[in-house]
Amino acid sequence: MENTFNIILTIITFFTGIIWLLKIFIFFLKKNILLNNFFKKINICIYINDFFKKIYIKKIFYLSKSIFPTLLFVFIIRIFIFEPFYIPSGSMMPTIMKGDFVLVNKFLYGIKNFITHKTFIKIKNPKRGDIIVFKYPINPKINYIKRIIGLPGDYIKYNYITKKLKIYSNYILNKKNKNKVLIFYKIKNKKNFLEYEENLDGIKHKILTLSYKNNKFKKELKHHFNDTYEKWIVPKNSYFVMGDNRDNSFDSRYWGFVPKKNIIGKATIIWMSLNIKEKKFPLYFTIRIKRFGSLY
Numbered sequence: 694m695e696n697t698f699n700i701i702l703t704i705i706t707f708f709t710g711i712i713w714l715l716k717i718f719i720f721f722l723k724k725n726i727l728l729n730n731f732f733k734k735i736n737i738c739i740y741i742n743d744f745f746k747k748i749y750i751k752k753i754f755y756l757s758k759s760i761f762p763t764l765l766f767v768f769i770i771r772i773f774i775f776e777p778f779y780i781p782s783g784s785m786m787p788t789i790m791k792g793d794f795v796l797v798n799k800f801l802y803g804i805k806n807f808i809t810h811k812t813f814i815k816i817k818n819p820k821r822g823d824i825i826v827f828k829y830p831i832n833p834k835i836n837y838i839k840r841i842i843g844l845p846g847d848y849i850k851y852n853y854i855t856k857k858l859k860i861y862s863n864y865i866l867n868k869k870n871k872n873k874v875l876i877f878y879k880i881k882n883k884k885n886f887l888e889y890e891e892n893l894d895g896i897k898h899k900i901l902t903l904s905y906k907n908n909k910f911k912k913e914l915k916h917h918f919n920d921t922y923e924k925w926i927v928p929k930n931s932y933f934v935m936g937d938n939r940d941n942s943f944d945s946r947y948w949g950f951v952p953k954k955n956i957i958g959k960a961t962i963i964w965m966s967l968n969i970k971e972k973k974f975p976l977y978f979t980i981r982i983k984r985f986g987s988l989y
Contacts, residue, residue: 694793702757706765707766709760709764710765710827713761727917761827761949771920773799774798775796775797776957777795777797778795778796778960780792780794780795780839783861784838784903784937784938784941784942785936785938785942786937786938787888788824788840789838789937789960789988790984792966792968792969792978793963794963794965795961795962795963795988796960796965797960798863798961799957799958800960801816801817801818802816802817802818802959804817811954816910818844819844819959820841820894820937821842821843821893822893822894822895822896823959824838824841824960825838825932825951825958826957828957829948829954830951831948833955836957839936840898840934840935842858842860842933842934842935842945843932843933844927845927845929845931845932846859846926847860847861847862847864847927848864848924848926849924849926850923850924851922851946852921852922853921853922854986856889856902856939886902886903887902887903888901896989898937900937900939901937901939922989923946925945925950928950930953930954931951932950932951932953933951934951947963949956960988960989961987961988962986962987963985963986963988964985965980965985966982966984966985967980967981968977968981
Protein backbone atom coordinates (compact mmCIF):
# COMPACT_ATOMS: atom_id res chain seq x y z
CA MET A 694 0.00 0.00 0.00
CA GLU A 695 2.78 2.43 0.97
CA ASN A 696 4.79 1.64 -2.19
CA THR A 697 1.65 2.03 -4.33
CA PHE A 698 0.96 5.47 -2.86
CA ASN A 699 4.60 6.52 -3.35
CA ILE A 700 4.57 5.38 -6.99
CA ILE A 701 1.28 7.21 -7.69
CA LEU A 702 2.59 10.37 -6.00
CA THR A 703 5.79 10.14 -8.08
CA ILE A 704 3.91 9.71 -11.37
CA ILE A 705 1.52 12.61 -10.72
CA THR A 706 4.38 14.89 -9.58
CA PHE A 707 6.45 13.95 -12.63
CA PHE A 708 3.73 14.63 -15.22
CA THR A 709 2.49 17.87 -13.65
CA GLY A 710 6.16 18.95 -13.50
CA ILE A 711 6.68 18.16 -17.20
CA ILE A 712 3.66 20.28 -18.20
CA TRP A 713 4.78 23.08 -15.87
CA LEU A 714 8.32 23.07 -17.34
CA LEU A 715 7.02 22.89 -20.90
CA LYS A 716 5.00 26.05 -20.46
CA ILE A 717 8.02 27.82 -18.91
CA PHE A 718 10.10 26.67 -21.88
CA ILE A 719 7.58 28.29 -24.29
CA PHE A 720 7.62 31.51 -22.27
CA PHE A 721 11.45 31.85 -22.46
CA LEU A 722 11.44 30.75 -26.07
CA LYS A 723 9.25 33.69 -27.02
CA LYS A 724 11.61 36.06 -25.21
CA ASN A 725 14.67 34.75 -27.09
CA ILE A 726 14.47 35.86 -30.74
CA LEU A 727 17.28 33.60 -32.04
CA LEU A 728 15.88 30.44 -30.44
CA ASN A 729 12.37 31.41 -31.45
CA ASN A 730 13.39 31.79 -35.11
CA PHE A 731 15.27 28.50 -35.01
CA PHE A 732 12.34 26.52 -33.57
CA LYS A 733 9.91 28.21 -35.93
CA LYS A 734 11.90 26.83 -38.86
CA ILE A 735 11.36 23.28 -37.63
CA ASN A 736 7.71 24.07 -36.74
CA ILE A 737 8.12 22.99 -33.10
CA CYS A 738 6.76 26.27 -31.71
CA ILE A 739 3.69 26.03 -33.91
CA TYR A 740 2.90 22.51 -32.74
CA ILE A 741 3.41 23.39 -29.08
CA ASN A 742 1.31 26.56 -29.30
CA ASP A 743 -1.48 24.67 -31.06
CA PHE A 744 -1.24 22.01 -28.35
CA PHE A 745 -1.68 24.56 -25.56
CA LYS A 746 -4.57 26.34 -27.33
CA LYS A 747 -6.82 23.29 -26.87
CA ILE A 748 -9.36 23.92 -24.10
CA TYR A 749 -8.83 20.67 -22.18
CA ILE A 750 -5.04 21.12 -22.35
CA LYS A 751 -5.42 24.64 -20.93
CA LYS A 752 -7.38 23.23 -18.02
CA ILE A 753 -4.76 20.55 -17.40
CA PHE A 754 -2.00 23.16 -17.55
CA TYR A 755 -3.64 25.56 -15.12
CA LEU A 756 -4.35 22.68 -12.74
CA SER A 757 -0.75 21.48 -13.02
CA LYS A 758 0.56 25.01 -12.53
CA SER A 759 -1.38 25.37 -9.26
CA ILE A 760 -0.72 21.92 -7.73
CA PHE A 761 2.81 21.07 -8.94
CA PRO A 762 4.74 23.16 -6.35
CA THR A 763 2.59 21.67 -3.56
CA LEU A 764 2.98 18.13 -4.93
CA LEU A 765 6.74 18.58 -5.22
CA PHE A 766 6.95 19.81 -1.62
CA VAL A 767 4.83 16.88 -0.35
CA PHE A 768 6.87 14.44 -2.46
CA ILE A 769 10.22 15.58 -1.02
CA ILE A 770 8.97 15.74 2.58
CA ARG A 771 7.07 12.44 2.59
CA ILE A 772 9.47 10.32 0.57
CA PHE A 773 12.79 11.48 2.02
CA ILE A 774 12.30 13.42 5.28
CA PHE A 775 9.15 12.89 7.39
CA GLU A 776 6.13 10.60 7.23
CA PRO A 777 3.15 10.29 9.60
CA PHE A 778 2.10 6.89 10.96
CA TYR A 779 -0.99 5.80 12.89
CA ILE A 780 -0.52 3.40 15.84
CA PRO A 781 -3.26 0.73 15.75
CA SER A 782 -2.17 -1.35 18.78
CA GLY A 783 -0.99 -1.02 22.39
CA SER A 784 2.32 -2.90 22.03
CA MET A 785 4.33 0.27 22.83
CA MET A 786 2.34 1.33 25.91
CA PRO A 787 2.83 3.37 28.01
CA THR A 788 5.22 5.32 25.72
CA ILE A 789 2.94 5.22 22.68
CA MET A 790 -0.75 4.40 22.97
CA LYS A 791 -3.29 3.02 20.57
CA GLY A 792 -4.72 5.97 18.63
CA ASP A 793 -1.49 8.01 18.62
CA PHE A 794 -0.17 9.49 15.38
CA VAL A 795 3.62 9.67 15.27
CA LEU A 796 5.94 11.56 12.94
CA VAL A 797 8.80 9.43 11.64
CA ASN A 798 12.14 10.95 10.67
CA LYS A 799 13.17 9.08 7.49
CA PHE A 800 16.23 11.26 6.87
CA LEU A 801 18.01 10.52 10.18
CA TYR A 802 19.55 7.17 9.25
CA GLY A 803 20.10 7.86 5.56
CA ILE A 804 18.45 8.60 2.22
CA LYS A 805 16.85 5.57 0.57
CA ASN A 806 15.43 4.69 -2.81
CA PHE A 807 11.73 4.83 -1.93
CA ILE A 808 10.86 1.88 -4.20
CA THR A 809 13.71 -0.60 -3.52
CA HIS A 810 14.44 0.88 -0.02
CA LYS A 811 18.17 0.60 -0.65
CA THR A 812 20.22 3.26 1.18
CA PHE A 813 22.33 5.34 -1.21
CA ILE A 814 23.41 8.06 1.27
CA LYS A 815 24.24 6.83 4.78
CA ILE A 816 23.99 9.41 7.59
CA LYS A 817 24.05 7.59 10.97
CA ASN A 818 23.30 4.20 12.49
CA PRO A 819 20.27 3.48 14.69
CA LYS A 820 21.00 3.60 18.43
CA ARG A 821 19.91 1.40 21.31
CA GLY A 822 16.73 2.89 22.75
CA ASP A 823 15.49 4.43 19.47
CA ILE A 824 11.84 3.83 18.63
CA ILE A 825 11.74 2.79 14.99
CA VAL A 826 9.11 2.10 12.34
CA PHE A 827 10.13 -0.76 10.08
CA LYS A 828 8.81 -3.25 7.57
CA TYR A 829 7.87 -6.51 9.26
CA PRO A 830 10.55 -8.97 8.01
CA ILE A 831 8.10 -11.82 7.42
CA ASN A 832 5.63 -9.61 5.53
CA PRO A 833 7.24 -6.32 4.35
CA LYS A 834 3.84 -4.92 3.37
CA ILE A 835 3.10 -4.45 7.10
CA ASN A 836 4.74 -1.68 9.16
CA TYR A 837 5.67 -2.27 12.82
CA ILE A 838 6.83 0.11 15.55
CA LYS A 839 9.16 -1.11 18.33
CA ARG A 840 12.13 -0.02 20.43
CA ILE A 841 15.69 -1.08 19.56
CA ILE A 842 17.09 -3.24 22.35
CA GLY A 843 20.05 -4.94 20.70
CA LEU A 844 22.59 -3.65 18.17
CA PRO A 845 24.64 -5.75 15.72
CA GLY A 846 27.03 -7.96 17.71
CA ASP A 847 25.14 -7.72 21.03
CA TYR A 848 24.48 -10.75 23.23
CA ILE A 849 21.00 -10.58 24.80
CA LYS A 850 19.62 -12.67 27.62
CA TYR A 851 15.96 -12.33 28.68
CA ASN A 852 14.31 -13.81 31.77
CA TYR A 853 10.64 -14.56 31.10
CA ILE A 854 9.87 -14.72 34.83
CA THR A 855 11.58 -11.58 36.16
CA LYS A 856 11.25 -9.77 32.80
CA LYS A 857 14.82 -8.51 33.11
CA LEU A 858 17.29 -8.18 30.29
CA LYS A 859 21.04 -8.59 30.29
CA ILE A 860 22.83 -7.07 27.33
CA TYR A 861 26.52 -7.40 26.50
CA SER A 862 27.62 -5.03 23.76
CA ASN A 863 30.00 -6.09 20.96
CA TYR A 864 29.85 -9.69 22.23
CA ILE A 865 30.91 -11.13 18.87
CA LEU A 866 34.12 -9.06 18.93
CA ASN A 867 34.79 -9.46 22.66
CA LYS A 868 33.16 -12.48 24.32
CA LYS A 869 34.75 -11.58 27.65
CA ASN A 870 32.81 -8.32 27.73
CA LYS A 871 30.68 -8.37 30.89
CA ASN A 872 29.53 -4.77 30.74
CA LYS A 873 25.74 -4.77 31.14
CA VAL A 874 23.99 -2.10 29.17
CA LEU A 875 20.58 -2.26 30.81
CA ILE A 876 19.35 -1.12 34.24
CA PHE A 877 15.85 -1.58 35.72
CA TYR A 878 14.11 0.55 38.34
CA LYS A 879 10.83 -0.81 39.71
CA ILE A 880 8.23 1.94 40.12
CA LYS A 881 4.66 0.72 40.69
CA ASN A 882 2.42 -2.31 41.00
CA LYS A 883 -0.80 -1.79 39.03
CA LYS A 884 -3.13 -4.72 39.80
CA ASN A 885 -1.96 -7.36 37.31
CA PHE A 886 0.71 -5.08 35.82
CA LEU A 887 4.17 -4.04 36.94
CA GLU A 888 5.65 -0.76 35.73
CA TYR A 889 9.42 -0.30 35.42
CA GLU A 890 11.75 2.44 34.29
CA GLU A 891 14.27 1.12 31.83
CA ASN A 892 17.58 2.81 31.00
CA LEU A 893 19.03 2.05 27.59
CA ASP A 894 22.30 3.92 27.09
CA GLY A 895 20.86 6.92 28.91
CA ILE A 896 17.43 6.78 27.27
CA LYS A 897 14.96 6.35 30.14
CA HIS A 898 11.43 5.15 29.48
CA LYS A 899 8.65 3.24 31.19
CA ILE A 900 7.71 -0.34 30.35
CA LEU A 901 4.77 -2.51 31.37
CA THR A 902 4.84 -6.22 32.23
CA LEU A 903 2.25 -8.68 33.47
CA SER A 904 2.65 -9.79 37.05
CA TYR A 905 3.86 -13.39 37.30
CA LYS A 906 1.44 -13.83 40.20
CA ASN A 907 -1.32 -13.88 37.59
CA ASN A 908 -2.23 -17.59 37.17
CA LYS A 909 -3.37 -17.05 33.59
CA PHE A 910 0.03 -15.61 32.70
CA LYS A 911 1.83 -18.60 34.29
CA LYS A 912 -0.08 -20.95 32.00
CA GLU A 913 0.74 -18.81 28.96
CA LEU A 914 4.45 -18.87 29.81
CA LYS A 915 4.52 -22.64 30.16
CA HIS A 916 2.65 -22.98 26.88
CA HIS A 917 4.99 -20.71 24.87
CA PHE A 918 8.42 -21.31 26.44
CA ASN A 919 10.17 -24.40 27.74
CA ASP A 920 12.94 -22.47 29.50
CA THR A 921 13.07 -19.48 31.84
CA TYR A 922 15.75 -17.78 29.76
CA GLU A 923 16.02 -17.00 26.09
CA LYS A 924 19.30 -15.93 24.45
CA TRP A 925 20.15 -14.20 21.19
CA ILE A 926 23.24 -12.89 19.42
CA VAL A 927 22.34 -10.07 17.03
CA PRO A 928 23.82 -10.65 13.55
CA LYS A 929 25.53 -8.05 11.39
CA ASN A 930 23.30 -5.33 9.88
CA SER A 931 20.37 -6.41 12.05
CA TYR A 932 18.61 -5.20 15.20
CA PHE A 933 16.73 -6.80 18.09
CA VAL A 934 13.51 -4.94 18.91
CA MET A 935 10.86 -5.16 21.62
CA GLY A 936 7.66 -3.34 22.53
CA ASP A 937 7.47 -1.36 25.78
CA ASN A 938 4.34 -3.33 26.65
CA ARG A 939 6.55 -6.39 27.06
CA ASP A 940 3.96 -9.13 27.54
CA ASN A 941 1.62 -7.77 24.86
CA SER A 942 4.12 -7.26 22.04
CA PHE A 943 4.81 -9.48 19.05
CA ASP A 944 8.49 -8.68 18.50
CA SER A 945 12.01 -10.07 17.96
CA ARG A 946 11.52 -12.63 20.73
CA TYR A 947 9.05 -14.41 18.45
CA TRP A 948 10.02 -13.75 14.83
CA GLY A 949 13.71 -12.74 14.91
CA PHE A 950 15.75 -9.71 13.94
CA VAL A 951 15.04 -6.58 11.89
CA PRO A 952 17.38 -6.15 8.89
CA LYS A 953 18.75 -2.63 8.61
CA LYS A 954 17.29 -2.28 5.12
CA ASN A 955 13.77 -2.74 6.59
CA ILE A 956 14.01 0.34 8.84
CA ILE A 957 11.85 3.23 7.62
CA GLY A 958 12.90 5.77 10.24
CA LYS A 959 12.87 6.94 13.84
CA ALA A 960 9.62 7.92 15.58
CA THR A 961 10.23 11.37 17.08
CA ILE A 962 6.97 13.18 17.83
CA ILE A 963 3.37 12.40 18.75
CA TRP A 964 1.53 15.02 16.67
CA MET A 965 -2.03 13.75 17.25
CA SER A 966 -3.69 11.37 19.71
CA LEU A 967 -7.26 10.09 19.45
CA ASN A 968 -9.13 8.14 22.08
CA ILE A 969 -11.52 6.21 19.82
CA LYS A 970 -14.62 4.70 21.42
CA GLU A 971 -14.91 1.64 19.20
CA LYS A 972 -17.74 -0.06 21.11
CA LYS A 973 -19.93 3.01 21.00
CA PHE A 974 -22.46 3.72 18.27
CA PRO A 975 -22.22 6.02 16.48
CA LEU A 976 -18.41 5.89 16.54
CA TYR A 977 -16.84 8.93 18.21
CA PHE A 978 -13.48 9.99 19.63
CA THR A 979 -11.81 12.53 21.89
CA ILE A 980 -8.44 14.22 21.37
CA ARG A 981 -5.76 13.57 24.00
CA ILE A 982 -3.94 16.92 23.85
CA LYS A 983 -1.64 16.07 26.78
CA ARG A 984 0.01 13.35 24.70
CA PHE A 985 1.25 15.77 22.02
CA GLY A 986 5.02 16.25 22.02
CA SER A 987 8.47 14.71 21.64
CA LEU A 988 9.11 11.05 22.39
CA TYR A 989 12.60 11.82 23.75
